[in-house]
Structure formats: C-alpha cells, structure tokens
Amino acid sequence: MDSNNNITSIWDFFQNPIIMNLLIGVVYFAAIAAFITVLVIILMWMDRRVAAFFQERLGPIKYGPQGLLQPVFDAVKMVSKGNITPRNVDKLVYNLAPMLIFMTTLLVYAALPYGKNLTVVNLNVGVLYLIAISSTATIAILMGGWGSNNKYSLIGGMRTVAMIISYEIPFAFSLLGIIMLTGSMNMTDIINAQKNVWFVFLQPLAFVVFMITAMAELNKSPFDLPEAESELVAGFITEYAGMKFGLVYLAEYANMFSMAAIAVTLFFGGWQGPLLPSWLWFLIKTLLMVFFIMWIRWTLPRIRIDKMMKLNWKVLIPLSILNIFLTGIGIKLYQYFTGMGGV
Amino acid sequence: MEVTRGRYNPNEFHEAFENNIIITTIEKALDFCRSRSLHPFLFGPACCAMELMQAMNGRYDLARYGFEAVRATPRQTDVMLVAGTITNKMAAVAKRLYDQIPDPKWVIAIGSCAISGGPFADSYCVTQGADKLFPVDVYVPGCPPRPEAITRGLLQLRDMINNPEIAKVKRHG
Secondary structure, three states: OHHHHHHHHHHHHHHOHHHHHHHHHHHHHHHHHHHHHHHHHHHHHHHHHHHHHHOOOOOOOOOOHHHOOHHHHHHHHHHHOOOOOOOOOOHHHHHHHHHHHHHHHHHHHOOOEEEOOEEOOOOOOHHHHHHHHHHHHHHHHHHHHHHOOOHHHHHHHHHHHHHHHHHHHHHHHHHHHHHHHHOOOOHHHHHHHOOOOOHHHHOHHHHHHHHHHHHHHOOOOOOOHHHOOOOOOOHHHOOOOHHHHHHHHHHHHHHHHHHHHHHHHHHOOOOOOOOOOHHHHHHHHHHHHHHHHHHHHHHOOOOOHHHHHHHHHHHHHHHHHHHHHHHHHHHHHHHHHHOOOOO | OHHHOOOOOHHHHHHHHHHHOOOOOHHHHHHHHHHOOOOEEEEOOOOHHHHHHHHHOOOOOHHHHOOOOOEOOHHHOOEEEEEOOOEHHHHHHHHHHHHHOOOOOEEEEEHHHHHHOHHHOOOOOEOOOHHHOOOOOEEEOOOOOOHHHHHHHHHHHHHHHHOOHHHHHOOOO
C-alpha cells in the first residue's frame, strides 16, 4: 500500500501544471540545443566547402567523408584550448557577452515554424518577436566590445550598433508589406496565406530589401565591417579566446540558419510543398537559402563604412517605404476589381 | 557479423575488435583533434609570406588539411607561422604576440631569415632567427621555401603533435 501511495503522489507531483510546464520547457530546450549543435557542425563544413568552391579550391576534404569530421575536430580543439581572461578587462561584462550573444540566437529558434504543427511557441506576434529579439544581440556585442578594454574591440562594437540599428528600420519596413497582405503577424498564418502564390512574387522589392538588410544583420561580408580584418584586428571578438570565441562562432552560424529560415517562412512558403514531409521541405528550402547567403558572402567585397550608411538611409529606407505604398495601392485595386471589401 | 555465428575464429575476432573499437587516453584524443585543426596566426614580416599565401590558394590549398582558418588576432590561433625576417625592432612585438597565444601553441619558422637571419645574418638590425625569441617546433628551409615545403612543414607539425617522439629521432649526424 505504501509504495502504491508513493507512486500516486509522484504522479500527482508531475500532474502539477507548473512542474509539467517546466519539464516540457526543459525538453524543448534540449531539443533545440541538440538541433543547433548538429546544424552548426554541418553549416561550418558547408561554409568552408562553399568558400573553397567559389575560390577554385577543394576545401577541407582529408578528414572523414568529404571532410565532414573537420568541424568536429575544430570544436574539440576549441573546448580544450586555454581560456584566457586578460588582466584589465571588465570581468563580468567580458564573460557575460558571449553567453548573451548565444542566448539571443537560441531565443530566435523558439519561434521558427519547422514544419506543419511543428513549432516550439506559436506566437500571434511572431514577426514582431523575431525583429525584436534579433536586434537584442546588438547590446551583447557592444558589451563584448566595451568589456574587452581594447580599442579595436570598442570600434568594432560601436560599428555594430550603428549598423544594426540603422538597418533595423528597412528590415522591419520590408516585412510590413507581408503583414498588410495577410493581416496577421503569426508565422503559421503567413505560411498558410502562401498556399497559392509565394510572397516573393507578390513582394519582389521587399525581398531585395530584406536580403540586403539580412546580410547586414548577420555581420557577414559584404557588411562584415564590425570584424574587418584589414582595419580592426577582429572587431569585438579580438580579445576572446578558447570557448568564449567558440560560442560567438557558434552563434554566427546559428544566426545564418535562423535568418535563412525567416526568409523562407516569409517569402518562400515555409514548409509547404508536395510529396515530401513538411519538415524536410523546410530543411531543403532553408539550406538552399543558406547556400544563397554564402554565395553572396564569398562573391562580394567589403563595403566602405560611409557608403554603407548612405546605402541604408538614401536607398533602402525610401525603397521600403515605396514598397508599403505600392502594396497599399495594390490591395485597394484588388478589392475594387474583385468587389471584395466595400470600396 | 560472421564472428557471432558459432564457429569461433580468434584471428577474425581480434580483427573485428581492432577495426571497430578504439582505445585511447583523453590526452591522445585531444592531441589528435588539435593536430587536425591548427588555426594559423599569420605573422608575415617579409617575402616568405607571399609563398605562404600561395600555399593557401588554389593549386596547393592548405585548406584540405583544415589549416586555412587564418585568424588575425593571436588569441584565437594555435600555430604561429613566422614567415620572414625579424628585425630587432620587430622582435619585441613578435615576442609579445607569441605570449598572447593561449596554450597549447606551436611555432613554425619559414625561410632562412626566420631560421638564422638568412642573408641578413651579419646585419646590425636583424635578429638571428625566431628561436632566439621563443621555442620553434618546425623549421622549413628555403629562400623562400616553395608552397610544397610549407605544406610539408605543417604536416610534419601535425605528426609531431600526435607523436612527439619523432622529433627526437630525426637528428642529423
């Protein structure tokens, strides 16, 4: 009887909604962390092979099938590498920055739709959430730049803030057209609205603006000014060694995937597709998008800092506002000719 | 597998055992991984750096062995490639950069100048070799060495990290 009572009490303990939610949260976290780890290993290998492909080289091929073990060796090396904290850094800020950078990346993964009914949190303000979270990383980067107590780190951090804050405006504006078309910020609603035609065909201008600003948000070439090797040694990560650098490195590749996933969700119909299961469609489309980002990255040279600001304020913002205007006119014309929505 | 079906053949069993199970210590496994992901720190004060660039580009492609991830900051690197003449004025900077690399770290001296001062050995302003400043693991001779030689030097370093004994065995005379 005693043991029976114990079992029921344990069962009751797990039936408690707070405990239940906590456990489900842990499972979600573990699943996403495992997904990111495997994904980043594949992306690191892919990045190096794609870079080699565009520079007429072979890239890492010697270790493992097609060189797939190379990122594993890199990861093990980085974990076992000496972990230096320079004497004059602001220790709390310096040590906190890489963790915060990685955490914002993790938060973005919470709202991505991986497949039909396969998302961690189905937010009704999904797009707003993604824009807000992806710009939070700026604070962490500035923390790294400030805490390192190094002039190159500080300049790199400042450049990141200047760049991401100004590129945030056309980034958000380019998504407004889609929100006007669907009338919802929910990612699942946006995917369902693309059943017949992808938004890349309805919003080509928004897609161009989105891709340019997305490259800037990723801090990747042609917008890798915060880490420009020829001007600043390595930007805000100059003083980071060992696994702290490893975390920033990890977050960079994870960000590349999440940005590609956002592009696929908003412009290429998300997980929708014939025959294959929905999560496989999502992976195929997103990896193709990642390849496209790498293609741009390894083809174009770095843009100069003043030209970058000019491009943003004089070209991209007017274009994105024009896109909102045209979308509005388009919606009204559509309603007029089809007789929908009493005009 | 055939081994499990009744007839016990010790040779076959040991073969299967040796091929499929790896026994190692943590240090050896770490060394194995470290030797295969050496991120070089580009320290090219003179003309040998041109040959080094060539070794990283198309035809010779160091990236095949995972040596292409060149970082500009010493904090994130494993091996320092001293490619060129070190003047006395540069010596202090070189020493400081070497000290900033986290352990474990290695050094490769590329070309005559980094080995012994080369043609400038008699000069009043040239340090006679990188090993006057910090320990050097692999010397790559030549003035300048060809890209093949640089690749071989890095591969020698890879073998040396895995098996430090070979560095002691191969002595001249």
